[in-house]
Amino acid sequence: MADLRTAAERAITLRSEIARHDYAYYVLDAPTIPDAEYDRLFRELRDIETQHPQLLTPDSPTQRVGGAPLTEFGQVQHRIPMLSLNNAFTEDEVLAFDRRCREGLNLGDSEIEYAVEPKYDGLAITLIYENGMFVQGATRGDGNTGEDVTLNLRTVRNIPLHLDGSVSVYPARLEVRGEVLMFRKDFEKLNQQQRDAGLKVFVNPRNAAAGSLRQLDPKITAQRPLRFFAYGVAELGGALPESHAALMEQLAAWNLPVAKERAVVRGRGGLLDYYARIGTARDTLPYDIDGVVYKLNRYADQEQLGFVSRAPRFAIAHKFPAQEALTTVEAIDVQVGRTGALTPVARLAPVFVGGVTVTNATLHNEDEVLRKDVRVGDTVIVRRAGDVIPEVVAVVLEKRAIMAPQFVMPKTCPECGSAVEKPEDEAITRCTGGLYCPAQRKQALLHFASRRALDIEGLGDKLVEQLVDQAIVKTPADLYSLDPGNLLKLERMAEKSATNILAAIDKSKQTTLARFIYALGIRNAGEATAKELARHFGGLDALMQADEAALQQVPDIGPVVAASIVSFFAEPHNRVVIAQLRAAGVYWTEGEAARVVSSAILGKTFVLTGTLPSLTREEAQERIEALGGKVKSSVSAKTDYVVAGAEAGSKLDKALQLGITILDETQLLELLHT
Numbered sequence: 317m318a319d320l321r322t323a324a325e326r327a328i329t330l331r332s333e334i335a336r337h338d339y340a341y342y343v344l345d346a347p348t349i350p351d352a353e354y355d356r357l358f359r360e361l362r363d364i365e366t367q368h369p370q371l372l373t374p375d376s377p378t379q380r381v382g383g384a385p386l387t388e389f390g391q392v393q394h395r396i397p398m399l400s401l402n403n404a405f406t407e408d409e410v411l412a413f414d415r416r417c418r419e420g421l422n423l424g425d426s427e428i429e430y431a432v433e434p435k436y437d438g439l440a441i442t443l444i445y446e447n448g449m450f451v452q453g454a455t456r457g458d459g460n461t462g463e464d465v466t467l468n469l470r471t472v473r474n475i476p477l478h479l480d481g482s483v484s485v486y487p488a489r490l491e492v493r494g495e496v497l498m499f500r501k502d503f504e505k506l507n508q509q510q511r512d513a514g515l516k517v518f519v520n521p522r523n524a525a526a527g528s529l530r531q532l533d534p535k536i537t538a539q540r541p542l543r544f545f546a547y548g549v550a551e552l553g554g555a556l557p558e559s560h561a562a563l564m565e566q567l568a569a570w571n572l573p574v575a576k577e578r579a580v581v582r583g584r585g586g587l588l589d590y591y592a593r594i595g596t597a598r599d600t601l602p603y604d605i606d607g608v609v610y611k612l613n614r615y616a617d618q619e620q621l622g623f624v625s626r627a628p629r630f631a632i633a634h635k636f637p638a639q640e641a642l643t644t645v646e647a648i649d650v651q652v653g654r655t656g657a658l659t660p661v662a663r664l665a666p667v668f669v670g671g672v673t674v675t676n677a678t679l680h681n682e683d684e685v686l687r688k689d690v691r692v693g694d695t696v697i698v699r700r701a702g703d704v705i706p707e708v709v710a711v712v713l714e715k716r717a718i719m720a721p722q723f724v725m726p727k728t729c730p731e732c733g734s735a736v737e738k739p740e741d742e743a744i745t746r747c748t749g750g751l752y753c754p755a756q757r758k759q760a761l762l763h764f765a766s767r768r769a770l771d772i773e774g775l776g777d778k779l780v781e782q783l784v785d786q787a788i789v790k791t792p793a794d795l796y797s798l799d800p801g802n803l804l805k806l807e808r809m810a811e812k813s814a815t816n817i818l819a820a821i822d823k824s825k826q827t828t829l830a831r832f833i834y835a836l837g838i839r840n841a842g843e844a845t846a847k848e849l850a851r852h853f854g855g856l857d858a859l860m861q862a863d864e865a866a867l868q869q870v871p872d873i874g875p876v877v878a879a880s881i882v883s884f885f886a887e888p889h890n891r892v893v894i895a896q897l898r899a900a901g902v903y904w905t906e907g908e909a910a911r912v913v914s915s916a917i918l919g920k921t922f923v924l925t926g927t928l929p930s931l932t933r934e935e936a937q938e939r940i941e942a943l944g945g946k947v948k949s950s951v952s953a954k955t956d957y958v959v960a961g962a963e964a965g966s967k968l969d970k971a972l973q974l975g976i977t978i979l980d981e982t983q984l985l986e987l988l989h990t
């Protein structure tokens with residue numbers, strides 16, 4: 317018996333401790349203990365309840381995992397009907413609401429106090445607490461009769477199973493009204509899990525919350541990240557506080573979740589300011605809202621205004637522009653981005669959504685179109701939230717009248733006709749005609765001319781923009797046939813700068829194989845890869861003929877990079893541009909492949925620090941690398957040589973510490989010549 321008594325006491329302690337941690341975690345968003353410790357408490361409680369089933373209580377946190385499935389939901393008669401709110405869509409409608417309130421209260425021009433809060437885009441529910449214990453929860457239903465979802469609501473982690481907190485006096489009967497919803501981040505995670513498991517994905521957090529709450533199996537609901545927020549009471553079984561704001565404080569003191577963003581404002585100015593403030597914060601809130609709610613703050617005032625049919629006269633919902641709307645798909649086009657990515661885009665019948673008229677929505681990529689099964693003629697849900705690009709959320713399949721064929725990604729680029737590729741485990745399809753494709757022209761030219769590529773000084777953003785827009789330059793090869801006449805007709809181009817640019821272009825003809833390879837802008841082939849390729853193959857033709865197996869012989873080149881290189885050179889458009897570049901006089905000295913086998917430097921690691929008397933840092937690096945050495949940016953035990961010039965810094969100190977060989981420029985040059 318003593319054993320049972322100890323167990324009973326321990327169970328009580330554990331329950332209140334777990335409830336405290338749940339509250340800290342799910343309501344305050346400020347976890348108090350590590351997950352492992354929480355799990356330990358939970359297991360201890362569960363073990364006590366298994367050993368002594370008579371100790372199990374309905375408000376035990378162990379009940380949150382859900383019990384046996386139901387065959388149907390019972391019905392609940394709401395003692396006090398669950399009302400809806402009237403809506404205001406315009407400022408004028410809000411001003412009219414404020415005027416009606418002032419007239420109803422005979423207030424003349426003085427300002428009214430309003431309690432204000434976000435309007436949750438969830439599902440209205442009611443929770444009944446008897447002597448502090450959660451005993452029943454129900455959906456709104458038709459307002460008079462709802463469904464008994466008590467078992468499901470027990471699994472909602474931020475609903476207290478027992479009122480608690482700083483105020484420990486509870487009314488005999490308390491009926492709390494509020495909404496169940498899902499945080500956006502939880503919704504994304506849930507959908508990812510559903511997708512991974514091959515299950516249905518939800519259209520938006522609201523649908524996910526509705527689907528989760530209306531599960532007959534509470535164990536499923538328990539797996540869904542639902543949250544609850546209270547917005548009022550139907551019954552308090554005692555004296556109401558004087559104001560709505562005071563009531564919310566009371567609910568919060570019992571550990572019921574209420575909106576952090578709630579406020580009390582004065583007058584219509586206060587209402588409109590709040591609307592603007594929450595409108596700006598809308599995308600940063602963790603949950604979707606569809607507006608804000610204004611109510612008279614003082615209950616005496618609320619009573620005086622009373623109700624019209626199914627809605628209070630003392631409250632109104634001021635709606636934000638809807639972020640989702642229905643429209644139809646008129647076509648599915650494919651756009652090519654600056655980097656060559658092919659994006660399917662839905663052309664839509666114009667629809668007003670998120671505050672603007674939308675006619676296009678992104679479909680992201682091929683897999684997305686097929687997953688959502690979007691087809692021409694379909695009715696779709698379009699979403700535009702904040703500044704985000706509008707997207708097609710889902711197809712309304714019931715409205716599919718004609719059965720258009722499934723979307724197919726083109727096999728060639730719609731801009732330039734080059735082959736497209738979609739690597740095995742990537743979502744994005746890309747054009748392989750990087751050097752030739754009009755969509756990629758500006759990007760390709762800027763990269764070609766960049767400092768570590770062919771280094772054409774003065775060929776920047778503005779100039780490339782003009783050269784491409786006026787169709788003077790289409791590919792990098794066209795740069796080499798520019799003349800002063802082409803340049804002088806451009807904006808802000810004086811004779812002097814035209815001469816300088818032409819000189820820079822001319823100078824760029826003399827380059828290295830590594831720079832040239834890098835300049836081609838082959839996907840996944842950066843500067844380091846370009847250097848490895850140049851060293852390994854020694855010449856461009858050998859590289860262009862290499863197959864994937866040959867490419868994977870090169871250090872650090874794996875299947876992905878090898879595939880990009882092969883498809884780049886396989887595209888005839890690119891080969892033409894390369895031939896034109898060589899014909900225009902771009903040249904480099906070709907070495908023999910891996911001729912550096914015997915160099916003293918091969919495989920050695922160098923770090924450069926300080927200013928050398930004659931070589932620039934880049935020149936030194938190029939010469940070391942040309943002979944098979946590697947240049948790294950920091951000194952470690954693996955460093956073979958540190959080359960130190962004037963004003964060498966901490967790298968030199970480190971090298972001295974580690975006892976690494978230190979070279980000056982003369983010694984480096986000697987080493988390079990052995």
Ligand code: JCF
Pocket residue numbers: 398399400401433434435436437440495547548609611628631
């Ligand atoms: O979403 C809300 N914050 C909210 C919804 C607040 C309220 O006072 C509501 C509501 C829905 C219906 N009042 C009613 C009658």
